[in-house]
Amino acid sequence: MSRLQSLFYGGVLLVTLIATCSFASDNSGEELPGVLTLSEGLRAATERNRLVAIASRAKDIFDADILIARSRYLPRVDASLDQTFLAYQPSARLFGGQPVRTAEKQYFSYGIEVQQTIYDFGARSAQYKAARTALDAATLNVERVKNIVALDFILAYFDLLEAGKLERVARSEVERLESHLSTARSLYEEGVITKNDLLQAEVRRSDAQQRLLTVRNLRAVISSRINTLLSRPLTRPVEAVDVKGEVLPEVDLATAWELAGQQRVELKALDDEITIAGLEEVARRSEYFPRIIALGGYSYTENRFQLHEDNWALVLGLNVNLFSGGSTKAELLKIRSRKEQLVEQKKKLLDDIRLDVERSFLDMKSARERIAVTKDAVSQAEESLRIDALRYQEGIGTSTDVLDAITLLTTAETNYYRALYELRRAHASFLYATGTDLVAAYR
Numbered sequence: 001m002s003r004l005q006s007l008f009y010g011g012v013l014l015v016t017l018i019a020t021c022s023f024a025s026d027n028s029g030e031e032l033p034g035v036l037t038l039s040e041g042l043r044a045a046t047e048r049n050r051l052v053a054i055a056s057r058a059k060d061i062f063d064a065d066i067l068i069a070r071s072r073y074l075p076r077v078d079a080s081l082d083q084t085f086l087a088y089q090p091s092a093r094l095f096g097g098q099p100v101r102t103a104e105k106q107y108f109s110y111g112i113e114v115q116q117t118i119y120d121f122g123a124r125s126a127q128y129k130a131a132r133t134a135l136d137a138a139t140l141n142v143e144r145v146k147n148i149v150a151l152d153f154i155l156a157y158f159d160l161l162e163a164g165k166l167e168r169v170a171r172s173e174v175e176r177l178e179s180h181l182s183t184a185r186s187l188y189e190e191g192v193i194t195k196n197d198l199l200q201a202e203v204r205r206s207d208a209q210q211r212l213l214t215v216r217n218l219r220a221v222i223s224s225r226i227n228t229l230l231s232r233p234l235t236r237p238v239e240a241v242d243v244k245g246e247v248l249p250e251v252d253l254a255t256a257w258e259l260a261g262q263q264r265v266e267l268k269a270l271d272d273e274i275t276i277a278g279l280e281e282v283a284r285r286s287e288y289f290p291r292i293i294a295l296g297g298y299s300y301t302e303n304r305f306q307l308h309e310d311n312w313a314l315v316l317g318l319n320v321n322l323f324s325g326g327s328t329k330a331e332l333l334k335i336r337s338r339k340e341q342l343v344e345q346k347k348k349l350l351d352d353i354r355l356d357v358e359r360s361f362l363d364m365k366s367a368r369e370r371i372a373v374t375k376d377a378v379s380q381a382e383e384s385l386r387i388d389a390l391r392y393q394e395g396i397g398t399s400t401d402v403l404d405a406i407t408l409l410t411t412a413e414t415n416y417y418r419a420l421y422e423l424r425r426a427h428a429s430f431l432y433a434t435g436t437d438l439v440a441a442y443r
Helices: 003-029 038-048 050-071 123-189 195-229 253-263 265-288 327-393 399-433
Strands: 076-085 091-093 099-101 106-119 291-301 310-319
Touching: 038 050, 038 123, 050 123, 123 195, 123 265, 123 327, 123 399, 195 399, 253 327, 253 399, 265 327, 327 399
Parallel strands: none
Antiparallel strands: 076 106, 091 099, 106 291, 291 310
């Protein structure tokens, strides 16, 4: 095979490997369509996001803790198997001084022992209930993480839509300036305007082109952010579908606070932690009381000098700790302090939640007012540009008037779209602050 053929086949192999690896890396997001709706993206983000996966694995850990707590209700079974080698054969002296063999020099033995706690003053029950409550808290944490991921995705999605609108505004500004520049060139060639007016239009167009590039780069960054939330390659293109309809009217602030207190899973999770601390206190306090146990077993020892080589045993007894250096008292004090800390933490969390509700409530109100103002400003700016452009073409107006009108229209459109998507983001934050399931709300 010639060197040229070797290079050719080597290149084909390399391309094949790259294509295979690319397909494998993209396989996680293969089922998502090229044009992504908000509901589809939310479903995918809450299913694939790595934070959700981490929270779900923590839930599996608490599942195992329940099995551990349940095992304390079952008996403990131990088995033994031994082969003993002695240097001297066990013997005893009788009263006459005559030695008597009592065991073999080498002997085999085995046994089985079963130990069951009959009563422990509620320790096992408290530990099992604590494990069940911890699992409930972990389940709530999964819901909390999903809602956080959903909010991050919604905000990123609206950021992407806003960036798309701003890119359209910037592109329209460039087109308007190019149209004005074309008119200015014609008037300059006819000797109607000076060179300075032409240069001014060119500078404004160049500045608008730079802003267009900036917005395009911003849109690419937001697309990468969305891909990160979806756990797929950063460079994959994202096309978002605009959300139709107006934002639903919000409830009054007092009702929103009440809803947040009822629905926020963080508060429910803290209630579970307080319950767990109470159950741990019960389990720890049981150490002051005896533990009633039953012990049964069978043993066999190879010994031809004994009358019975095997035996059965049954023992009923109490096991109580008389002194442990004050550790039980200290542990109880620690648990009570932890409970008081959790109670204060819940009060602080409730204050923070109310602040979040009020902030998003006021953000929605402000955005609505801005939309009402900017919507009229856009139509007014369009009419102003139309009039100034006609005046300039007829030689009545100036280039500065047209350029200022283009700038005003661009500013009005930018302010409108920013207010529009600020309202949508504030509404999503308001729903999250009141504890609403965002995936269900945007389905």
